Amino acid sequence: MAAALTVPSSAVDDLPEGTPIVAFDHVSIGFETHKVLTDISFSVARGETRIILGPAGCGKSTLMKLANGLLDPDAGEISIFGRKLSSMSEREVFAMRAHVGMVFQESALFDSLDVEDNVAYRLHEDKVPEDQIHDRVVEALRFVELEKAISKFPSELSGGMRRRVSIARAIITKPDLILYDSPTGGLDPITSTTIIELVVKQRDVSSTTSLLITHRLQDAFTLATHRWDTTTNSMQKIPNGDLDPNTKFLVLNEGHIVFDGTTRELTHSTDPWLKAYLE
Amino acid sequence: MSLFSPEAYAKSVVASVQEYSLLAGRAVGDLFSRPRYIADTFTQMDSIGVGSLPIVVLTGFFTGCVLALQAAVSLKEFGAVNMTGRLVALSMVKELGPVLTGLMVSGRNASGMASELGSMKVSEQIDAMRALGTDPIRKLVAPRIVATVFMLFFLTIISDACGTGGGALIAVTLLHLNGPAFFHTAYMSLVYGDVIEGLTKPLFSGFIIASIGCYYGLTTTGGTRGVGRATTQAVVVSSVLIILCDFLVTQFMIGIFGR
Numbered sequence: 139m140a141a142a143l144t145v146p147s148s149a150v151d152d153l154p155e156g157t158p159i160v161a162f163d164h165v166s167i168g169f170e171t172h173k174v175l176t177d178i179s180f181s182v183a184r185g186e187t188r189i190i191l192g193p194a195g196c197g198k199s200t201l202m203k204l205a206n207g208l209l210d211p212d213a214g215e216i217s218i219f220g221r222k223l224s225s226m227s228e229r230e231v232f233a234m235r236a237h238v239g240m241v242f243q244e245s246a247l248f249d250s251l252d253v254e255d256n257v258a259y260r261l262h263e264d265k266v267p268e269d270q271i272h273d274r275v276v277e278a279l280r281f282v283e284l285e286k287a288i289s290k291f292p293s294e295l296s297g298g299m300r301r302r303v304s305i306a307r308a309i310i311t312k313p314d315l316i317l318y319d320s321p322t323g324g325l326d327p328i329t330s331t332t333i334i335e336l337v338v339k340q341r342d343v344s345s346t347t348s349l350l351i352t353h354r355l356q357d358a359f360t361l362a363t364h365r366w367d368t369t370t371n372s373m374q375k376i377p378n379g380d381l382d383p384n385t386k387f388l389v390l391n392e393g394h395i396v397f398d399g400t401t402r403e404l405t406h407s408t409d410p411w412l413k414a415y416l417e
Numbered sequence: 418m419s420l421f422s423p424e425a426y427a428k429s430v431v432a433s434v435q436e437y438s439l440l441a442g443r444a445v446g447d448l449f450s451r452p453r454y455i456a457d458t459f460t461q462m463d464s465i466g467v468g469s470l471p472i473v474v475l476t477g478f479f480t481g482c483v484l485a486l487q488a489a490v491s492l493k494e495f496g497a498v499n500m501t502g503r504l505v506a507l508s509m510v511k512e513l514g515p516v517l518t519g520l521m522v523s524g525r526n527a528s529g530m531a532s533e534l535g536s537m538k539v540s541e542q543i544d545a546m547r548a549l550g551t552d553p554i555r556k557l558v559a560p561r562i563v564a565t566v567f568m569l570f571f572l573t574i575i576s577d578a579c580g581t582g583g584g585a586l587i588a589v590t591l592l593h594l595n596g597p598a599f600f601h602t603a604y605m606s607l608v609y610g611d612v613i614e615g616l617t618k619p620l621f622s623g624f625i626i627a628s629i630g631c632y633y634g635l636t637t638t639g640g641t642r643g644v645g646r647a648t649t650q651a652v653v654v655s656s657v658l659i660i661l662c663d664f665l666v667t668q669f670m671i672g673i674f675g676r
Contacts (some may be wrong), residue, residue: 206548228552235550246545260549263452307549
């Protein structure tokens with residue numbers, strides 16, 4: 139995107155070396171009598187893509203909302219960009235979210251706004267001059283290859299298009315962290331691959347730290363085994379069976395972490411439940 | 418089948434009151450700090466105020482008409498049919514104008530707010546708004562409260578005028594009373610305290626309509642069925658609270674003005 143355009147200053151530039159972008163420290167949360175997440179601890183380093191896997195209902199989306207401060211944990215601490223969420227005022231949490239992009243499971247586009255206003259939402263909130271907004275929206279939509287849909291309303295778009303608009307809305311301010319909540323959920327395999335290509339492109343072109351929930355193991359392993367080739371402008375398999383070093387996995391089951399590590403460690407795990415899940 | 422627990426019910430009621438109070442308090446507090454969503458406030462004023470105009474005009478007019486007819490029947494027995502204007506004006510300005518306008522606007526707008534925000538809640542648009550760094554209370558609730566309080570005040574004045582006009586029309590055409598005399602008795606019967614009472618009520622009603630509508634919208638759960646439930650509850654609770662508040666304000670004003 140054009141360098142001269144106004145974007146919020148980075149939240150990670152002043153962070154000391156080695157400070158994780160996201161850190162969960164013994165986090166637990168439950169709703170009424172039902173415990174959803176128990177004693178969750180993990181961290182995500184700068185530039186890392188953390189894929190969160192697990193059966194339906196194991197607390198993945200709850201974890202994602204905790205990471206963005208949309209839910210408060212019952213116990214434990216969550217730190218984003220080196221700051222504890224519990225020590226931030228509500229105003230500071232809203233300011234922190236300006237550096238976080240989030241793609242929701244069902245896209246969560248504002249149905250009374252057209253695509254342009256949906257993507258430009260944060261720019262309007264930041265009082266970016268109108269003449270700059272349109273250019274940046276077009277640029278973000280071009281990234282997701284949807285610039286022709288700029289004047290359409292969400293109800294006129296297919297599920298895959300809505301997901302791509304949601305990605306454009308999340309990346310338009312060049313966030314330091316992107317949270318993808320099942321970006322391929324409910325989509326056909328071809329559209330899912332298109333979405334994963336966009337995630338890979340964003341990861342490799344912008345080196346943005348991200349958390350990604352997926353139910354589709356093939357999508358997760360595509361992320362780990364592919365990279366974005368800027369010369370051909372397409373997603374290519376990493377040669378010699380190598381893996382993307384910045385892509386790691388977190389596997390949840392019944393609210394507990396059952397695996398936290400690299401792709402190779404995951405595929406070589408001897409844990410019987412994990413082996414059964416991966417098969 | 419699980420048994421009804423009075424303790425759990427009482428706790429849920431207290432929690433709801435607490436949640437509502439926090440929402441209303443924060444929305445009012447947000448009016449005194451930036452950012453303020455002025456454009457959203459004007460949009461809501463148009464939707465709530467201009468949009469409610471036909472229903473308020475018609476309700477006020479026909480209420481005035483009915484009042485004149487009913488009053489004339491009773492007043493005739495005492496030979497005081499010329500006092501019809503007084504009765505219509507006092508009833509409209511002090512009581513029926515504010516309450517009926519509040520109830521009409523509640524039926525139209527508390528339900529609209531609850532269903533709109535409820536739909537946004539169940540489709541994660543409220544969470545998306547928060548994730549995009551916008552406080553939904555500041556963006557959605559505060560403008561609706563300002564717009565409803567402001568517009569209900571003027572809608573009540575319009576309703577009072579239409580009601581008095583409707584009463585006058587009936588008095589002149591059906592009861593064959595003298596028009597100027599009707600307006601003269603109406604005007605002479607109203608004192609400062611009556612007008613203050615009639616114009617204080619919509620301020621409270623407007624706050625109740627917007628805050629209750631938004632509260633039920635933002636606490637919607639359970640998909641489309643939940644949206645329907647929230648809409649119904651918003652209208653029922655805001656209507657009851659408007660009448661309760663009307664009673665309290667009336668009692669308070671009688672204490673101050675003595676009538």
